[in-house]
Amino acid sequence: xxxxxxxxxxxxxxxxxxxxxxxxxxxxxxxxxxxxxxxxxxxxxxxxxxxxxxxxxxxxxxxxxxxxxxxxxxxxxxxxxxxxxxxxxxxxxxxxxxxxxxxxxxxxxxxxxxxxxxxxxxxxxxxx
Amino acid sequence: xxxxxxxxxxxxxxxxxxxxxxxxxxxxxxxxxxxxxxxxxxxxxxxxxxxxxxxxxxxxxxxxxxxxxxxxxxxxxxxxxxxxxxxxxxxxxxxxxxxxxxxxxxxxxxxxxxxxxxxxxxxxxxxxxxxxxxxxxxxxxxxxxxxxxxxxxxxxxxxxxxxxxxxxxxxxxxxxxxxxxxxxxxxxxxxxxxxxxxxxxxxxxxxxxxxxxxxxxxxxxxxxxxxxxxxxxxxxxxxxxxxxxxxxxxxxxxxxxxxxxxxxxxxxxxxxxxxxxxxxxxxxxxxxxxxxxxxxxxxxxxxxxxxxxxxxxxxxxxxxxxxxxxxxxxxxxxxxxxxxxxxxxxxxxxxxxxxxxxxxxxxxxxxxxxxxxxxxxxxxxxxxxxxxxxxxxxxxxxxxxxxxxxxxxxxxxxxxxxxxxxxxxxxxxxxxxxxxxxxxxxxxxxxxxxxxxxxxxxxxxxxxxxxxxxxxxxxxxxxxxxxxxxxxxxxxxxxxxxxxxxxxxxxxxxxxxxxxxxxxxxxxxxxxxxxxxxxxxxxxxxxxxxxxxxxxxxxxxxxxxxxxxxxxxxxxxxxxxxxxxxxxxxxxxxxxxxxxxxxxxxxxxxxxxxxxxxxxxxxxxxxxxxxxxxxxxxxxxxxxxxxxxxxxxxxxxxxxxxxxxxxxxxxxxxxxxxxxxxxxxxxxxxxxxxxxxxxxxxxxxxxxxxxxxxxxxxxxxxxxxxxxxxxxxxxxxxxxxxxxxxxxxxxxxxxxxxxxxxxxxxxxxxxxxxxxxxxxxxxxxxxxxxxxxxxxxxxxxxxxxxxxxxxxxxxxxxxxxxxxxxxxxxxxxxxxxxxxxxxxxxxxxxxxxxxxxxx
Numbered sequence: 015x016x017x018x019x020x021x022x023x024x025x026x027x028x029x030x031x032x033x034x035x036x037x038x039x040x041x042x043x044x045x046x047x048x049x050x051x052x053x054x055x056x057x058x059x060x061x062x063x064x065x066x067x068x069x070x071x072x073x074x075x076x077x078x079x080x081x082x083x084x085x086x087x088x089x090x091x092x093x094x095x096x097x098x099x100x101x102x103x104x105x106x107x108x109x110x111x112x113x114x115x116x117x118x119x120x121x122x123x124x125x126x127x128x129x130x131x132x133x134x135x136x137x138x139x140x141x142x
Numbered sequence: 143x144x145x146x147x148x149x150x151x152x153x154x155x156x157x158x159x160x161x162x163x164x165x166x167x168x169x170x171x172x173x174x175x176x177x178x179x180x181x182x183x184x185x186x187x188x189x190x191x192x193x194x195x196x197x198x199x200x201x202x203x204x205x206x207x208x209x210x211x212x213x214x215x216x217x218x219x220x221x222x223x224x225x226x227x228x229x230x231x232x233x234x235x236x237x238x239x240x241x242x243x244x245x246x247x248x249x250x251x252x253x254x255x256x257x258x259x260x261x262x263x264x265x266x267x268x269x270x271x272x273x274x275x276x277x278x279x280x281x282x283x284x285x286x287x288x289x290x291x292x293x294x295x296x297x298x299x300x301x302x303x304x305x306x307x308x309x310x311x312x313x314x315x316x317x318x319x320x321x322x323x324x325x326x327x328x329x330x331x332x333x334x335x336x337x338x339x340x341x342x343x344x345x346x347x348x349x350x351x352x353x354x355x356x357x358x359x360x361x362x363x364x365x366x367x368x369x370x371x372x373x374x375x376x377x378x379x380x381x382x383x384x385x386x387x388x389x390x391x392x393x394x395x396x397x398x399x400x401x402x403x404x405x406x407x408x409x410x411x412x413x414x415x416x417x418x419x420x421x422x423x424x425x426x427x428x429x430x431x432x433x434x435x436x437x438x439x440x441x442x443x444x445x446x447x448x449x450x451x452x453x454x455x456x457x458x459x460x461x462x463x464x465x466x467x468x469x470x471x472x473x474x475x476x477x478x479x480x481x482x483x484x485x486x487x488x489x490x491x492x493x494x495x496x497x498x499x500x501x502x503x504x505x506x507x508x509x510x511x512x513x514x515x516x517x518x519x520x521x522x523x524x525x526x527x528x529x530x531x532x533x534x535x536x537x538x539x540x541x542x543x544x545x546x547x548x549x550x551x552x553x554x555x556x557x558x559x560x561x562x563x564x565x566x567x568x569x570x571x572x573x574x575x576x577x578x579x580x581x582x583x584x585x586x587x588x589x590x591x592x593x594x595x596x597x598x599x600x601x602x603x604x605x606x607x608x609x610x611x612x613x614x615x616x617x618x619x620x621x622x623x624x625x626x627x628x629x630x631x632x633x634x635x636x637x638x639x640x641x642x643x644x645x646x647x648x649x650x651x652x653x654x655x656x657x658x659x660x661x662x663x664x665x666x667x668x669x670x671x672x673x674x675x676x677x678x679x680x681x682x683x684x685x686x687x688x689x690x691x692x693x694x695x696x697x698x699x700x701x702x703x704x705x706x707x708x709x710x711x712x713x714x715x716x717x718x719x720x721x722x723x724x725x726x727x728x729x730x731x732x733x734x735x736x737x738x739x740x741x742x743x744x745x746x747x748x749x750x751x752x753x754x755x756x757x758x759x760x761x762x763x764x765x766x767x768x769x770x771x772x773x774x775x776x777x778x779x780x781x782x783x784x785x786x787x788x789x790x791x792x793x794x795x796x797x798x799x800x801x802x803x804x805x806x807x808x809x810x811x812x813x814x815x816x817x818x819x820x821x822x823x824x825x826x827x828x829x830x831x832x833x834x835x836x837x838x839x840x841x842x843x844x845x846x847x848x849x850x851x852x853x854x855x856x857x858x859x860x861x862x863x864x865x866x867x868x869x870x871x872x873x874x875x876x877x878x879x880x881x882x883x884x885x886x887x888x889x890x891x892x893x894x895x896x897x898x899x900x901x902x903x904x905x906x907x908x909x910x911x912x913x914x915x916x917x918x919x920x921x922x923x924x925x926x927x928x929x930x931x932x933x934x935x936x937x938x939x940x941x942x943x944x945x946x947x948x949x950x951x952x953x954x955x956x957x958x959x960x961x962x963x964x965x966x967x968x969x970x971x972x973x974x975x976x977x978x979x980x981x982x983x984x985x986x987x988x989x990x991x992x993x994x995x996x997x
Contacts, residue, residue, distance in 0.1 A: 036880075038881045038883060038884060068887070068909075071962035071965055072916060074965075104965060108961060
């Protein structure tokens with residue numbers, strides 16, 4: 015029911031998730047993203063949820079797990095949730111915005127991780 | 143027993159009945175007493191003394207003392223009630239006021255029972271009492287609030303019936319005065335830099351004449367309030383005069399000498415104060431919060447109504463001016479035969495552009511000009527724009543603009559001068575005005591003293607225009623101005639009526655389990671004024687609904703206002719539980735009350751739990767029934783005359799059974815009537831178009847698209863009600879494994895959507911189901927286990943249970959501690975987790991509809 019596609023943008027790994035994330039699919043998505051982060055040099059992670067039509071606490075758990083894993087390596091993470099997306103309400107119930115950057119577009123998310131002008135500094139300090 | 147005055151809890155405890163002691167202990171503020179018949183002795187405890195405002199030991203044990211403490215009005219009743227317990231049921235309960243020695247009044251509730259001796263004979267009474275002043279006050283407050291709300295509802299009704307500024311002012315003043323006990327009231331509206339009094343009541347005749355128009359910056363209460371938007375709540379006249387010096391000057395006129403206090407409340411429309419209500423009191427007053435709220439609400443209602451009425455009167459004034467000028471046109475026609483053609487052209491029922499061209503053609507013929515043009519002023523842009531032109535190349539272009547301060551045209555457009563230029567070559571006329579012309583004449587076009595633009599005529603050769611030509615030009619300009627103004631007025635009135643009507647129609651339909659609803663309102667096309675079509679759907683208890691579609695015959699603002707009254711009445715009466723026929727009875731009375739406003743309506747009540755629809759029709763076209771199978775048919779029973787035809791009507795009612803999946807379409811005659819056709823033709827066409835479209839949203843669009851053209855004669859309202867097939871309950875059992883969860887979600891989603899639940903409800907409930915089912919699968923997995931979801935609609939609630947057959951979880955693993963449960967709690971109105979059999983059961987409930995989407 016769900017897929018992950020990867021893309022690289024400057025310092026950032028973009029994981030585009032689509033489909034529904036629940037107890038049946040969250041582990042697979044989590045493994046796919048975690049293993050990809052281990053093979054690349056990119057210093058930040060953006061999880062693009064634009065294509066996700068449904069997400070419950072299993073998906074929330076997945077996002078928190080990814081966030082913790084990134085944090086341990088000093089790599090920042092942001093998620094993309096388009097304005098008006100259905101999944102916005104569950105994210106607001108668990109106050110996701112207080113833990114992870116949320117932006118409506120991939121560009122917006124990257125800008126949150128590496129604010130323009132601070133790019134050089136960011137790339138050097140975040141690179142392991 | 144010798145003790146007479148008081149008994150403290152410790153040493154005198156044994157004298158209290160055990161139950162009495164317990165009650166007293168629990169209540170804290172509960173006092174106790176005992177009367178011994180044989181001795182006549184009355185004993186109070188200290189708490190009771192405190193309740194009566196006495197110090198400990200302050201009660202002397204005398205019956206007379208007790209009596210004197212009770213409020214005089216309550217004495218007889220309370221004594222009688224207590225005494226009656228001896229002969230009667232042995233128990234009493236009494237509420238009365240007591241007057242403390244300091245004069246303050248307190249409410250006491252007491253109850254007690256008789257005591258009996260060993261032989262069963264009554265030997266005394268014991269009683270307890272508590273202070274209930276607070277409860278009494280809040281009851282009183284609730285009653286008062288209720289009264290204010292009722293009052294405001296009454297006002298809403300009368301204001302919506304008032305059309306002109308003066309009528310509204312009268313209604314507002316009357317209610318403001320009546321509700322507050324003021325002795326006089328006045329209402330003023332801002333007009334530019336001035337404040338104008340538009341209504342007053344209770345003042346000395348002619349007293350306000352000097353103040354009827356006052357500068358907005360005057361140091362007077364109404365001007366101050368209209369300027370600042372800050373209310374004056376019961377300020378004394380003296381204090382006001384201190385603050386606003388001119389107020390004392392007005393003293394004789396407004397009765398300063400007898401004035402105690404003033405209340406002034408701004409009328410605020412769209413955050414801008416547009417005027418104020420003033421109330422005069424003969425005494426000093428304190429304005430309670432309830433009164434303040436009421437007056438602010440009254441002012442709000444008034445402001446809205448004035449906003450509406452001002453537009454209306456502006457238009458009416460213009461219509462009056464038109465009528466006058468038209469009378470002038472009749473006289474002119476006697477004098478100048480040629481003008482007839484111009485006037486007629488302007489009054490013809492054709493589009494404005496056609497009318498103007500015909501008028502120009504007639505004018506050109508009458509004065510023998512080669513060219514004629516009409517230029518309209520656009521003050522905002524500072525331009526004169528050609529609206530119609532004949533004769534000269536390049537002048538016919540609608541986009542030709544001339545600055546409004548042009549030396550020639552501007553003198554006419556800005557200063558209202560008439561200009562005749564005999565020889566353009568010899569005069570300093572700008573080439574773009576003169577063009578190829580030898581001679582030209584320009585006159586202003588006026589309506590009600592306002593210059594709309596200029597009328598321009600010219601000849602190629604040098605041919606001076608005569609005075610007679612000029613006179614004709616003037617008369618023509620007047621007609622043209624009227625035609626232009628009338629067209630603009632028409633558009634404005636149409637817009638106002640349409641806005642009014644839209645504001646009177648429901649903003650959105652209710653969401654009800656078991657039915658899907660869709661409605662549309664389409665105003666008449668631009669050539670026709672708006673009518674009074676309306677619809678309404680009211681949810682009733684038990685999931686039933688009451689609906690109505692109606693048509694007030696007539697056009698324009700009055701019809702729209704009348705339809706607002708019908709709709710409000712229908713709503714209120716339906717909520718009172720009136721059946722469709724009884725609704726029509728009452729609406730017919732209302733129609734007579736409104737001055738026999740001729741109207742048709744169809745009312746119905748539908749019960750989705752049985753599929754039965756009861757309906758009644760007052761001269762209204764029959765609703766169409768689209769069954770899931772078979773031919774469409776009409777609800778043609780329960781018919782009688784239109785509303786307001788005769789007093790005391792008892793409308794008939796008919797009943798029909800609908801199969802699940804049936805859609806009802808109720809509409810107004812604008813949908814089916816066409817000139818030169820019978821009603822039967824229209825009904826047949828509707829039936830053909832609607833067949834095979836059970837989805838309400840699609841049905842109303844398809845029908846409108848097919849049956850209403852660009853040029854509708856009439857407005858159209860239609861309402862589609864689908865009796866959905868979805869069962870009110872469903873159950874799903876799936877293996878206890880992760881992939882079952884998405885199946886639980888999709889089945890729940892389909893079920894809720896078929897029930898007509900809103901997308902917010904569907905999304906939230908589906909998420910809740912996902913959480914509850916995931917929990918069941920994740921924490922309670924046993925081999926070959928099942929998860930059971932049961933869902934049910936009860937009234938407007940969806941109630942669901944999710945059960946698993948797993949083991950009861952130790953507390954640290956419990957669902958209630960997890961994030962999933964937190965999400966569930968945020969989505970549902972009520973969630974309970976309990977042990978059931980071997981597993982866990984989650985019960986959850988949510989009210990459907992009327993919810994603001996999260997985020």
